[in-house]
Amino acid sequence: MENFVFQNGTKILFGKDEEHQTGIETAAYGKNVLLHFGGGSIKKSGLYDTVVASLKEQDANIVELGGVKPNPSIDLVREGVSLCREHNIDIILAVGGGSVIDSAKAIGIGAYHDGDAWDFFTGDAQVTDCLPIGVVLTIPAAGSETSGGSVITNEEGEYKRAVGHGTMRPAFAILNPVLTYTLPAYQTACGITDMSSHIFERYFTNEKNVDLTDRLCEATLKTIIQQAPLVLEDPENYAARAEIMWAGTIAHNDSLGVGRSEDWASHDIEHEVSGIYDIAHGAGLAIIFPAWMKYVYKHDVNRFAQFANRVWDVEIDLNDLEKTALEGIRKTEEFFSSIGMPVRLSEIDIDEKHFEEMAKKATDRGPLGGFVKLQDEDVKEIYQLAK
CATH class of the missing domain: 3.40.50.1970 (Rossmann fold)
Structure with missing residues (x-):
């Protein structure tokens, strides 16, 4: 730590x-x-x-x-x-x-x-x-x-x-x-994606021996995953709304990031998408984060397998941790889709036209990320995975 x-x-x-x-x-x-x-x-x-x-x-x-x-x-x-x-x-x-x-x-x-x-x-x-x-x-x-x-x-x-x-x-x-009762379902789902992404940015770290904050991140994510369908099904469910509202605050008040390096590449990559296309930030993150995960998971397969097991209840295959890791990524994407979020750029009519421009702008102040350092070519590849 x-x-x-x-x-x-x-x-x-x-x-x-x-x-x-x-x-x-x-x-x-x-x-x-x-x-x-x-x-x-x-x-x-x-x-x-x-x-x-x-x-x-x-x-x-x-x-x-x-x-x-x-x-x-x-x-x-x-x-x-x-x-x-x-x-x-x-x-x-x-x-x-x-x-x-x-x-x-x-x-x-x-x-x-x-x-x-x-x-x-x-x-x-x-x-x-x-x-x-x-x-x-x-x-x-x-x-x-x-x-x-x-x-x-x-x-x-x-x-x-x-x-x-x-x-x-x-x-x-x-x-x-x-x-928050009158929020449209789409806006509610964008918020759920945004707060989940704030936790992902802290969870995927190179720092060892941070199990307490790992567990806090996992608990907050599991709460969001559990309460999200309840809120979308019944917008005036006070108990579920309260859980989601507090989870959003906890996700970004810095307590989940203490003692650990953080990433934040996905947010920077998404900012270029919404900067040009003016889409909802949460919707952009639902597309970019799974693509980023697919691009970097081999950097620390153990952490991605832990994520799959503790957050998504995927049984760890000790003979094939990569399979476990990929299943966790698949379930993340599936969750975003289940709450009405797009998970591909093509779903919101964004093509490859600006990929190179966005990648260069995203990295114009240097490489992105703390988990894996990303140059403009890496960012362009992530956009390709997201298309």
Whole structure:
């Protein structure tokens, strides 16, 4: 096990009606609030009214910025930075899913930067501070409610890039599973895929003697696998929704990665797909992750066989570990397909046209991955396996 420092200061308020605490939690950071959200769903559901009423009970000065889309754009981030400076914003309140939260974080770091917020995502600037972020989560998926990372898209050049820093972790996050009842099945499935992928990125490690976190990863994955069909069958199953919502947070609050090297190649490879084609991140991961697994499993057949056995209950064939490993990969792909996810690029009408371009862009800052180092030719081969 590697040395590690673990600190996650996000306060979690979990359960029914906790969104009514939004005003009290926000007031601890100041009066001037940038209320950041996506489209009209929070207004249709009544959540917008609840949040605004809670803020006004604390005499908050509310500045609104809606319009966040999946794969949030740097253009809206720039608008948010200008609003923060103009209105002397004390805290950004993100009401929505990972895209809204990621956008809020980018605004939060941009408010402390004299240049363009995109500088952080190209590596031309380093994060030093971030405005406090509060969250009312509506989509369990990205885990951004307790993570220190943000992913933003720049339509100019079709780039999708990530940045992370401890100051970007939200100050508080409100998680009420009831708020997820109205999510479409496809969006729910995309979230399930995303949180599963966050665990995969940590599970496939070269670090030895990390059985405790192996077991924690496996337990979280098995919970997701068990609860996913229940949520899709009965969207108002509170118990199942609660399990999925908490699993999404655990998957990406860094506790599953302590003491172990991580990979993250699959996320970078997928970012190029959604950066160009603007598909849902979870759908892209359902396609890319099994392809990545097929490409790298021989690097550590034992770990893939363990994954197959402990997560998918595949009996280990001691005479043919490769067979066991491949069965685990097959079951992973089968699971994604069973919840309505695409598992081939062809299923979403993506051909080979941009494979070389995407592979070069994915590796333009160096090789990808911690489990196996991937160059542009490797990435292109993974796209081929995914087609």
